[in-house]
Amino acid sequence: MSVVGSMNTFIADLHDLDRLVEVARSRYSVYAPVRRGRGYVFSKIEGMSDTDLRYNRTILPPTKIFHRPKEVLLRFQLADGPEFGEVVEVEPMMIFGVHACDLNAILRLDRFFTRRFEDPYYLARRRGSVVVALNCNGPRDEYCFCASLGTGPTVYGGYDILLTEVRDRMFLVEAGSEIGANLIDEARFRRASMSDMEAKKAVASTAKREFRRYADFRSLSYPVIEVLAHTVWDEEADKCFSCGNCSLVCPTCYCYEIYDTLDMDLNSGFRVRRLDSCQLYGYAEVALGGNFRKSRKARLRHWMVCKFGGAAGGELSSCVGCGRCIFYCPARIDITSVASRLREAV
């Protein structure tokens, strides 16, 4: 990705952005936050009227587009065989309106899925994709806490195009890659003025001051004994449902289950992977019913320590402060308040 000089800065209103989406749609499926009931989901849009750039957060994070909640890995056939072959579904995609926290999560998963082996399913979709990021002008609501983790509210890289709302529904548009620059070129935006660029700087500096929620996860890790032995886990585990909502909505949770399923002819079938969660009882269960995280407390602790960056995924599965797990936890378990309890002990 070559970084294009700051001269390539433009200004666009929603009509202009509509042109960008139209240009993009000739080459990509465009995914953006779309209202669904009381929440938002990333889904395909046809124009700017389908999306709402003032969204707070989507239910599932945009990482779902690359690391699908459920997908087929391979197809097989048993008779005269077995015979089998891979199934990789790819379409060129633009992900439009990605917040800093979610973009950072995508960048972490990029590294995670190329760590020792390469995950061809994730990478096939990711490598053909274009990201249009969107700076936040402050926390989207009381659940956001990216500022204290350095994962937002401002985006500093990893995008093809970056949008900043500098005035009411007026967006400063910057290219972060050749592909982004070409798309902007085709959409024929006006060049930004000096004052537009100044406005962006002002947005960035005020945005991070407005956060009410803080977190410091440093050194809350395995195998720190003060963390492992803390009584907060017992208290929170009494409330926890082991429902998995927290990890299923987390943009840096990648864990999955793999299983085979047979068609009705009992001859052909698929190998499937489906998002899993370490909060679920079955996650660490082995043959004959053995389970290394039988207690809810052990599962809750593992989940949170993983999000602190202290489990086996390291910083690549650590929290980016999107606030989803706090909002979607039916038991009101709050990673930021648990962390501050633990902080007192370490």
Added chain:
Amino acid sequence: MTNPYIPMKAEIVSIKTETRDIKTFRLKPLGGKLKFEAGQFVEVSVFGVGEAPISISSDPDVDDYFELSVRRVGSVTGALFKLSEGAIIGVRGPYGRGWPLKESEGMDVLIVGGGCGAAPLRPAILKLLRSRDRYGRIELLYGARTPSDVMYMEEFEAIAEGSGCRVLLTVDTIAPDNRWRYSVGVVTSLFDKISVNPFRSVALVCGPEIMMMYAVRDLLRLGFKPENIYLSMERRMRCGLGFCGHCQIGRKYVCLDGPVFSYSEIAPMPDKIV
């Protein structure tokens, strides 16, 4: 980009019944060879049922076939047991970090196996005996529940016959009429009889985690250093590639960082028995 989730085909060329619930499958990889190190494992596919991680139990220096010694405990292992010679299954791998054989040269080696835990130890034993002169004393302790649960019996007896490796066998219980010529008692009860020098030995341990816990406790008491006690750990495992998450023990991935760990690496981690 090659797809690491796609197995290679392998043909079952022979099947040996080890015990009432353990069989050794000799497999010929079709379209390629499988080069592996002692202690590594493969993901075995029985299509339609699923995959299971299984240690390679054969000689790492033989590469036109490899063997898997499998205990029947559930879906995939159950389906494997229904297959006969000539059947084709899928395998991918090898994966993981094996036993530290190179690093242990010049030292005594104590091998401690329990039940099906002999499977990943067998390639290590074969390899150690092949370069016998590079090691000090070598001793093998193996325990099973009853005499009919002892796997690799003839091989262990043959090794005991030859020079170079002392073999001590034990079973937890025997029937009154049983002609068992070796010890009775849990495997750790053999520790009284060992002659390796704990201060310059490595211990290679594999078995049920509860057995490994007792083994580690006694080895430490005997003077083995925590960093010289190696354990092969078992967890639920799906991908074998460091992604799916199931095999984590604290900060460690069993599939990438293990399955063989030194006790000092694994000791501080939570959610385990050892």
Added chain:
Amino acid sequence: MLKIGLFKFSSCSGCQLSFLRLNEKLLDLVDKLDIAYWVMVSDNDVEDSYDVAFVEGSISTPEDIYSIKDVRARSKVLIAFGACASFGGLNSIRNYMVQKDVEKIVYGSSGALSVKSIISYPIDFYVDVDIYLGGCPPSLSDILEVIKASILGFKPRLPDYPVCVECKLSENECLLVNGEPCMGPIIRAGCGALCPSLGRTCEGCYGPQADPNPNSLADKFREIGLSEDEILCRLRKYAGMHRDFRGIAKL
């Protein structure tokens, strides 16, 4: 050939209807399946043995006790088919009332004096059960999974995780978080989060998930304003007899 029997105890026949709805899906398996006994569909006599028995309904009369033991003796694999057979189901609501009053409500003061009803128990109160298929009725995909696995001799893959998993993977906004009394966190999946996906709370027909926390859910229901009675009703509705719920459902 897999020889199947479908048996009915105290129930509404809804589970059998679901089986019927499999219809053309079962066509692929005609040469592998022999439905040897199914009162609802044919009048075959009971045979000596079945590979798999699907048992619908709870046990609620003295005769039932005798019959379920008989079915067990004839079957290699016995499946508790649906919520009534698995946990007592809707029938078990009456266990929380005085039996005489219940009989009066159902049969009137004069009627059906010959009917003797006892506490409505899931079938595993009397016999061993190999597979539990919760749901009122069970989903077609769960039934198919059990049939396929039985033919091949595998263990069926049935979820033991909660409804929330299917709900979140369908990207539904959470009802419970928004103050509606959804049972999803403590109830086993399998339905594909049918009710929450339609904007309605989970009523619990699949019974408890692998490690449910009903006490915490009761607290949550109190927090969103449910009365103690309403909470009890929800916990008793389908699976109040299950060991995971009976403490808090106050049997």
